[in-house]
Amino acid sequence: MGWIVFFNIVTPWILAFFIFYAKNDKVTNFLTFLTLPMLIIFAFLAYINHSYPLISTPEFLDYLIGVYDFGLLGYFLYQGIIKKSFLVTSLAIIQILFLIIVLLMKNYSDTPDIFVDNLTKLFYFIVALVGVPIAIYATKYMEYDEKEKHRFVAIIIWFLGVMNFAVSVNNIEWFFALFETTTLASFILIGFRKDEEATNNAVLALWMNQIGGVAILISLMIFIHVNGIYHFSDLLNHPASVSLAGLGFLSLSALVKGAQMPFHKWLLGAMVAPTPVSAILHSATMVKIAPFLILRISPIIKGTLLAKLLIIATGYVFVVAAIIALTQNNFKRILAYSTISLLGLMMLSAAVGTPVAVVASIILIIFHAFAKGFLFIEAGILEKAFQIKYIEQMKRLIEKAPLTLMFLFFGFLNMTFVPFGTFIGKWLMIEEASNFLSHGSYMILILYVGAGSAFLSVLYMKVLGVSVRKTHGISNIKFIPLPKRFNFVSIWYYLWLLALGLFIAPFIADFVVPVANSITGAYAAVTSDHLTLYVGNSTLYFWQILGAMVILTLIHALPYLVKFKVDTVHPYNCGEVFPKYIGTFNFECIKKYENILIAFSIALFILVVVLGGGLL
């Protein structure tokens, strides 16, 4: 087992190293393609291996990581000084001081430092299946008037390795090191274009994520001081005595990493970077650390005041981010807000912590990763091949870029509509919350989920509505050939989403439920039989899944295939002159409340730490 984990973590680092120094097109393309089967095989080997999840590592590694921590924080300090950012500098200094305190306080523990349970294996799969195609996509994307292709691809693949490492650690001090390494990777990637805007946004991402690092260090100090332990598995073994304040700070770092309001600005700023960066930050890596962390600690925080406050805060973000997304007109910004929103839902369900809620959270993580990666890939294609960035420019996209629109359409359908995973996640959450309702609690959860999902559906339909508009009867759809690598990645995601959507019942019952069971230690009542999904007493029959699938397939793909042999006419439009351009609602009326909404989220945020952490 140890070697498999080692290969999962180290393969991307080695390949990235070669790509970085070879600086050769052929090497880059070949090695990137090679990463895909290699990581899938290693993830699969880890999956079928059922040995003991805790793995010991040689002692020197612990020292090495300590040294690495100081090097990393020193680099942040250096960046803070040369970028003249007071926040980055001071946060780096604070982290260095806290780290010294932690290292001095730390007592020897013989708990192994690597912890590879089912949740980790799931993340290996997500990184391999969702993350690597983005690197393949980047090899082509960077050939469109961008510089330093090899360096870029190498950093992305290295990032995947960092992510694999981050989800396998048990020692929270190591987790801090990896948490800050993902911060470093995002800092480099966001500032990749090196212009002023990119640098500013990279610095923003750096200091915001450093707050998360400080929070982890504080929680480490509390854990060591109060409980004398600093491993996830130790925390899970002593659920009753673990300090709530430490858990509160740990959740704070998750909220920061998961770009929850008011810390959502860094994720929005990430869109100035080349699009693969957004794709990778939103789907497989970085922000997914947030629900991962909450899932790790969910058995301990379940039912506490901290969990309830987390539910209130993240559910609030789920709704409010969806509302604010309605006012945006930059396509990547819309996608970013919908990520923030859905991350809120993932953390909400992870914080609820019952078996079914954990299943819902995992389903959301998986499907969001696939769908968001897919959508950002298509956004990048729109940007590079069609020069489209805003939804006003997306009008009549169905004529300009029919295939890309079809993929976008399918991605959007995956984000909210019936048989797909995101819907199942919401459905499970509502059913689960309804069970609690008999004690009169969790009412707000149902309101959050109902409202948020309605707003997100409206958002997606609004964007689609603009892009399907066509001229008169004569349809002249032009298929512009796209680069092979773009098509490969698009079809890769498309087929995965289609297959997962169709076989969702056995997928959930056989793959997701064991993961959830190993997290909660209890049995989640989700089973499948003949492609039909059973959740408690409720059933999602296969004919329903199939019917919805057929209807949605017809809606999103058939317009290109079906040609009715019927006379065409011009639109009636009440006999008036045809408008040159029909806009869409921009929800200007919501914009003026945006600051109030964010201010309220700050209040909730403080409540989570202060009340939830039991600091008062």
Add this chain to the structure above:
Amino acid sequence: MIWLIFAILAPVIGGFVFGIERKVKARIQGRMGPPLMQPFYDFAKLMDKRPMMIHSLHALMGIMYFVAEWFALFVLFLGNDLLIAVFFHVLAVLALVIGASSVRSSYSALGALRELMHMISYEPFMVLMVVAFYLVSGSFNFKDILNSQAPIYQLPLVFLSFLLIIPMMLQKSPFDIAEAHQEIIGGPEIEYSGPFYEAIYTGKWIEYIYVFFFVFLFGGSNYILGSILVIFAFLFVNILDNSTARLDFRKMVKFSWVVLIPLAALNIILLALWR
């Protein structure tokens, strides 16, 4: 079995309901009104017309609206989870909105956007209502609800709110904002003609069955009470339709979010605490 027949016959029954509604509406306005079978005469006439379309996508979406609406009804009657049926209804809205936005007609596009505003207003409420049913009967299966004590006694405020949500779902005044005949000439429907309009038209009939079935559920095991509630809701909606003027869509969304949804939530919380 009976539910399967009911689901298959839904368009016919919906047509009759529509015919009765036209009759009732005419009587309220002091007219004779068309014969009861008028919707079916219209059906025959529209099917006989020369089919014309703007483009295939638009025409196809009209048909998909009908298919999705009908399928949602099958899910409602043959499935065992009301919540899923509520989410399936969104598919029909999707088809309608995509179709209506795909033509270069300002009325149609505006209607599609307003349709979305309708959805924002009633969708969260529907979820809340199903949860309220669950609280009463302990199941999401409508057959269990039909075997339990009438939910109306425990959910009076939810029922009251639902009475005012119905006009939003069926496009009745004061909330006929997406259709708005005098203002945007039918909104999403304006560009359909002939058989394709027929698909949209029949889809609306099915929507009647869909909505009034939820009213019927408030009667629980007391089917007579359920029927009375349906008739009452039907008359109430029609009288409201004939006696009010159209509101702005902002007012609709505000009304739903500030009054109706909190009212229903209050009912659910009080009920949960009471028991």
